[in-house]
Amino acid sequence: MSAALHILVRGAVQGVGFRPFVYRLAQTLGLSGWVLNDSDGVTIEIEGDADQVQHFLHQLQHTPPPRAQIDQIEATWHPPHGYTTFQIRPSLPRGMPTTLIPPDTATCPDCLAEMLDPHNRRFGYAFTNCTNCGPRFSIIAALPYDRPNTTMRAFVLCPACGAEYGDPVDRRFHAQPNACPVCGPRLAFDVVGEAQSPTTPPLNAALTALRQGQIVALKGIGGYQLLVDPRNAEAVARLRLRKHRPAKPLALMARDLEQAAALVQIDQVAAELLTSVAAPIVLLPRIPHPSIALADLVAPGHPYLGVMLPCSPLHHLLLRSFDGPLVATSGNLSDEPICIDDTEAHQRLGQIADAFLSHNRPIERHVDDSVVQVVAGIPRMLRRARGYAPLPVPLPATPPSTLALGGQLKNSIALSIGPQVFISQHIGDLHTLEARSAFERVIHDFLRLYAAQPSLIAHDLHPDYASSQMAHTSTLLPDARRVAVQHHHAHFAACLAEHAAPGPALGVIWDGTGYGVDATIWGGEFLFGDVAASQRVAYLRPFTLPGGEAAVREPARVALALLWETLGPACLEQEDLAPLAHFNPTQRSLLLRMLQHGLNSPHTSSAGRLFDGVAALLGLHLQVSFEGQAAIALEHLADPHESLAYPFALEATTAPAQSAGGVTCVPNPIILDWRPAISALLADLRRGVAPQQIAARFHNGLISAICALARHIGVATIALSGGCFQNRHLAEGVIRQLQAAHHHPLLPRHLPVNDGGLCYGQVAAMLSTTN
Ligand SMILES: [Zn+2]
Ligand SMILES: [Zn+2]
Known part of the structure; x- marks a missing residue:
């Protein structure tokens, strides 16, 4: 019996080999009809034997191409038209380009x-790809996604590649970056300071340089990377010195799962992540006695390593010939954006790298390597870029079209079209001129790519953030209304929206720094409400930061402030404590005067700083070279088997009623007082309790305090967000205890729990706003 189906497939189904897949499936099953791309996704007319048509639909649902992301299939039966062949029809002109721009993906097994x-x-x-794999976001200059609109435009397809490109049953049918050694991009190698390139093939020359302990700048997918042999201590030290990166761990690239397993513990979840098409850096626990001896400086003192597998053919070729893993860190100086332009790379990286392995396929925009960690058994994004950006994350409803500019640190931006929020690649900290121009580039890039005219610009409440200042430049979307969103409310809204949780919920939003409604620095916040608005119902007992920003770089100052709040002037008697011993008597009395009179000592309720201060009390990091360094050390120190917990007190207080950026301060908030915990910690130090136990008791105390507050508020849904929840010990402990108490804890997954997720939350906060 003959039958016909009209099928509409929605989702990320263009630029992923969907039409050739449909074509081959129809051919195999002896069916006729057609397939085409339109602005909704892919539309199919299929007819023939009823059983085969049914089978076609089943295959479509259950075995789509690996990179396709089907959101919805609508199928309607109707009488057959009498088609005799199956055809791929030309794309229908699109309306608004809601078509998804695909992310860059790792080399497929066939390639x-x-x-x-x-x-x-x-x-x-080194530039092999097909419709199932290869560069996309990093080479697309404009939509529609056709070769002349990519950085492959200068490469003319040779007859063999052209034949593949035009053949509907070929894996490379309409593969826009299709290339081969005859017609495609080529590698180049040059040594810094030498005008002439060596005559050896570029890949071999690079391998030789790496074996000799040299630093090689590699032009990767979304920017330059710096490579070095991680077993060569002297070479790693040289890289750190030249890159001005004294301590932050360096990422590694391993040849395959087997080589990665010689470095870190890989369970099922980790293996799936490492081998996924996104091929992110995954933070994994080191194995106790690795067969590969890494230099200590790769990740000094860290029980975790960031490991990824090759994400491009070039990386595969390098790793297959190099006898061991490679350090593969971003090609930049300290926290600047990664280089994408060849000339700029030679200028900026010429002081760091000994040689360059590059090629002549231009990179359209920077896309860093993504970083993921597994918390409570689920992969959680830490840095969202290559392999994920610019895929949208949906909202539970449709806000007015919004451009959200994110925060100051780990910046990324977001643009909403309908209920979808397109999130930019990680941009970074907006401290440098380079970062701020990258930030501006990405804003204009997004508005142009998606042909968007948002009616709202959402930004952080902090008046001094570069992103807030950008929101107020008159040339950016002059007709759009500007809306400020309080930092921690944005974190809260992001977590709720990602999980489509309607609220009311309690948000436990803990991070380093965010501008509060009362113009002080917040960071240990308990917010009650929903995506649109929340109340500050509780917060960590505020303390002062002697020297402000200086205290962020020098946790010993924070420790001193905690001691001052707990003991008063008697804190000076604790001379043998590491933070006190760290300062000479003159410095000590100066700091004490600052604390006494509140001179240059801003108030904060920051949980991140509390972690810093406690780490310093244990002598872990009295000074830090990157944000979170002391807190991370405290997390890693904590003994997972310790069950005791330090006491925290919940106390009622009064506060002036004020509101801004979606947050209202209630008149009778609860203070979470950490001073009892500090007293207990000092007593433990005096008793000679092991620092591993002290660190764990501090964590356990915070976990119990959060649960006590959740019980007090008495709401089921608890949203956990803010940079402090990158801490696995804290996050997993809170989730476990909340679940045991029948709460429903939520932790971000697809967006970073740190400030990288702010932009999405700023859009989510607009859900109840009208234009
Ligand atoms: Zn492929
Ligand atoms: Zn070719």
């Missing part, structure tokens, strides 16, 4: 097999 086959015409070719 890898071809590159490694000596009889294949792509043997050893």
Whole structure:
């Protein structure tokens, strides 16, 4: 019996080999009809034997191409039209370009097999790709996604590649970056300070340089990376010195899962992440006695390593010939954005790298390597870029079209179109001129790519953030209304929206710094409400930061402030404590005067600073070279088997009623007082309790305090967000205890729990706003 179906497939189904897949499936099943791309996704007319049509629908649902992301399939039966063939029809002109721009994806197994086959015409070719894999976001200059709109426009397809491109049953049908050694991009190698390139093939020259302990700048997918042999201590030290990165761990690239397993513990979740098409850096626990001896300086004192697998053919070729893993860190100086332009890279990285392995395929925009960690058994984004950006994250409803500019640190921006929020790649800290111009580039890039005219600009409440200042430049969308969103409310709204949780909920929003409604620095906040608005119902007992920003760089100052609040002037008697011993008598009395009179000592309720201060009390990091360094050390120190917890007190207080950026301060908030915990910690120090136990008791105390507050507020849904919840010990402990008490804890997954997720929360906060 003959039957016909009209099928509409929605989701990320363009630029992922969907039409060739449909074509081949129809051919195999002897069905006729057509398939085409339109602004809704992919539309299919399929007809023939009823059983085969049914089978077609089943295959479509259950075995789509690996990179396709189907959101919805609508299928309607109707009488057959009498088609005799199956055709791929030309795309229908689009209305608004809601079509998803695909992210860059790692080399597929078919392409890898071809590159490694000596009889294949792509043997050893570093730019092999197909519709299932390869660069996308990093090469797309404009929509629609056609070769002339990519950085492949200068490369003319050779007859063999052209034939693949035009053949509906070929894996490379309409593969826009299709290339081969005859017609595609080529590698180049040059040594810094030498005008002439060596005559050896570029890949071999780079391998030799790496084996000799040199630093090689590699032009990767979304920017330059710096490579070095992680077993060569002297070489790693040289990289750190030249890159001005004394301590922050360096990421590693391993040849395959087997080599990665020689460094870190890989369970099922981790293996799936590492081998996923996004191929992110995954933070994983080191194995106790690794067969590969890494230099200590790769990740000094860290029980975790950031590891990724090759994400491009070039990386595969390098790792397959290099006998061991490689450090693969971003090609930048300290916290600047990664280099994408060849000339700029030679200027900025020429002081760091000994040699360059580059090529002539331009990079359209910077896309860093993504970083993911597994918390409570679920992958959680820490830095969202290559492999994920610019895929949208949906909202539970449709806000007015909004451009959200994010925060100051770990910045990213967001643009809403309908209920979808397109999130930019990680941009970084907006402290440098380079970062701020990258930030501006991304804003204009997004508005242009998606042809968007948002009616709202959402930004942080902090008047001094570069992103807030950008919101108020008159040339940016002059007709759009500007709306400020309080920092911690944005974190709260992001967590709720990602989980489509309607609220009311309690948000436990803990981080380092965010501008509060009362113009002080917040960071240990308990917010009650929903995505649109919340009340500050409780917060950590505020303390002062002697020297302000200086205290962020020097946790010993924070420790001194905690001691001052707990003991008063008697704190000076604790001379043998590391933070006191750290300062000479003159410095000590100066700091004490600052604390006494509140001179240059801003108030804060920051949980991040509390962690810093406690770490310093244990002598972990009296000074830090990157944000979170002391707190991370405290987390890693904590003994997971310790069950005792330090006491925290909940106390009622009064506060002036004020509101801004979606947050209202209630007149009778609760103070979470940490002083009893500090007293208990000091007593433990005096008794000689092991620092591992002290660190754990502090964590356990905070976990119990959060649960006590949740019980007091008496609401089921608890949203956990803010940079402090990157801390696994804290996050997993809170989730466990809240679940045991029948609460419903939520922790962000697809967006960073840190400030990288703020932009999405700023859009979510607009859900109840009208234009
Ligand atoms: Zn492929
Ligand atoms: Zn070719």
